[in-house]
Amino acid sequence: MLDDFVTFGRSGLRVSRYALGAYNFGGGSSMSVDPAASAALIARYRELGGNFIDAANIYGGGEAESIIGTYLADNPGSRERLVIASKFGGSTAQGDPNAGGGGRKAVMQACEDSLRRLRTDRIDLYWMHLWDPLTPMEETLRALDDLVRAGKVLHVGLSNFQAWKTAEAHLLAEYRNYAPIAGLQLQYSLLERNIEVEIVPMARAFGLGIAAWSPLKSGALSGRYGRDSDIGKGGRGPFVARALDERGLSILDVVTRIADRIGVRPATVALAWLQVQPAVHAILLGARDVGQLEENAAAAKVALSSEDVAGLEEASRPLAPYPADFARRALNSVSGGTRINA
Numbered sequence: 001m002l003d004d005f006v007t008f009g010r011s012g013l014r015v016s017r018y019a020l021g022a023y024n025f026g027g028g029s030s031m032s033v034d035p036a037a038s039a040a041l042i043a044r045y046r047e048l049g050g051n052f053i054d055a056a057n058i059y060g061g062g063e064a065e066s067i068i069g070t071y072l073a074d075n076p077g078s079r080e081r082l083v084i085a086s087k088f089g090g091s092t093a094q095g096d097p098n099a100g101g102g103g104r105k106a107v108m109q110a111c112e113d114s115l116r117r118l119r120t121d122r123i124d125l126y127w128m129h130l131w132d133p134l135t136p137m138e139e140t141l142r143a144l145d146d147l148v149r150a151g152k153v154l155h156v157g158l159s160n161f162q163a164w165k166t167a168e169a170h171l172l173a174e175y176r177n178y179a180p181i182a183g184l185q186l187q188y189s190l191l192e193r194n195i196e197v198e199i200v201p202m203a204r205a206f207g208l209g210i211a212a213w214s215p216l217k218s219g220a221l222s223g224r225y226g227r228d229s230d231i232g233k234g235g236r237g238p239f240v241a242r243a244l245d246e247r248g249l250s251i252l253d254v255v256t257r258i259a260d261r262i263g264v265r266p267a268t269v270a271l272a273w274l275q276v277q278p279a280v281h282a283i284l285l286g287a288r289d290v291g292q293l294e295e296n297a298a299a300a301k302v303a304l305s306s307e308d309v310a311g312l313e314e315a316s317r318p319l320a321p322y323p324a325d326f327a328r329r330a331l332n333s334v335s336g337g338t339r340i341n342a
Contacts, residue, residue: 001297003049006281009183009209011155013124015083017275018300019052019211020045020293021284026063031236033288038067039074044290046078048297054185054211054284056087056129057114069119079120086114087159087185089129102132102140111147126153127185130160137169138176145178157211159185163198170206183209183281190251190270191217191243193318200279209281215274216267216296217243221255223266254315258308264298271299273312 005014024031025038033041042053055064065086072079088110091100098105114123126147128140147153156179158166170181184203186195188210195210203210216222218239227249231237244252252266259266274283287293304312320328 001048001300002045004300005051006209008125008155008211008281009157010180010207011182011209013083013155013182015052015282016050017282018050018297019054019085019282019284020050021213021286022053022055022064022068023059023213023286024288025055025067026060028061031288032060035063035067035070037289038064039071040290041287041293042068042071044293045297046081048294050297051081052083052085052282054085055118056090056127057092057110057117058087058090058129062092062113062117065114065117069117073119083124084118084120085125085127085157086118086123087127087129088114089132089159100132102128102135102137102143104139104143107140107143107147111152115152122151123153125155125157125182127157127159128161131158131162131165137165138172141169141173141176141178145173145176148179153179155179155182157181157183157185160187163202166199166208167202167206170208181206181208183211185211185213185284187214188212188274188277188280189215189217189221190255190273190312190316191220191248193316196318197320197324200277203279208279210279211282211284212274212280213284215283215285216270217248220244220248221252221266221270223256223259226252226256251312251316254311258304258311262304262308264302265295267296268299268302269304269308269312271296272302272304273309275299276304276309 002016002018004017006017008015024033026032053068055068088107089100089102093099100106144156158169158181173180188195218236220240220243225231225240225244231241255266255269259269274280285293285296
């Protein structure tokens with residue numbers, strides 16, 4: 001089901017179109033999945049054909065990486081068959097100014113700690129989790145390049161970065177001959193399309209792949225909620241409530257109508273729309289149990305009609321502020337009313 005692979009961004013790394021996100025592995029929150037259930041999710045994900053697992057050094061207070069490491073140790077040969085991604089940048093120690101960010105000391109220590117928890121000698125894709133405005137980008141990129149040259153990291157990426165900062169990092173890496181930026185990890189869904197204004201065009205121009213996180217917008221597109229739902233205040237309730245304002249509910253109405261007509265769940269429609277977006281190379285699935293993982297993974301085999309895709313596009317189209325909107329409207333002035341690259 002998940003044995004459809006792509007080369008991720010500017011790399012030859014073959015990854016499943018659907019990745020298993022480890023955001024909820026371990027930890028003590030109401031959304032946490034215990035180690036046994038997390039291991040079951042990894043096992044079932046692999047049975048479905050997937051090979052791409054995404055974690056971070058701060059997920060579950062570090063426990064997410066430890067759970068993955070234990071699975072790798074308990075299943076000989078699994079490490080070679082899996083693409084393991086993790087992130088650095090989030091602080092791991094209150095009161096320590098060097099326990100987070102993109103400084104060389106922080107990057108090197110974070111990588112060593114992640115390798116130890118993951119029980120592996122290399123991280124296949126290492127993301128900078130968030131931009132550190134206190135550290136020169138060149139320092140971070142040089143540290144990452146050293147990790148790549150040492151064989152501890154194979155590919156690098158950026159997560160939750162603005163377009164201008166991504167462009168700076170990409171061009172700086174090329175100019176300095178550092179390890180190239182393979183791709184980006186960004187929030188993207190029918191309820192969060194703002195990256196299409198600046199980041200998606202930039203990513204396509206530079207050949208950067210996008211791994212989409214929160215593709216169901218914290219569950220708001222899962223099918224569990226509607227106009228009369230009691231969203232609640234615990235767990236993901238506050239995130240869902242913010243997503244399902246009047247505009248969000250209108251988008252959900254369109255998703256639900258299409259789902260009812262073709263006989264699938266709203267989550268399937270939302271994921272099927274995302275998988276045809278041209279800049280998206282991977283979609284991160286976060287599941288609380290095997291049943292939810294199987295249900296969401298089934299979207300890999302669903303193809304929406306062009307009419308349904310167009311309807312979803314129209315209902316959820318993001319506002320394009322100046323100058324992005326000006327550039328779009330100016331196309332006719334540039335082309336003289338002719339069709340170019342149609």
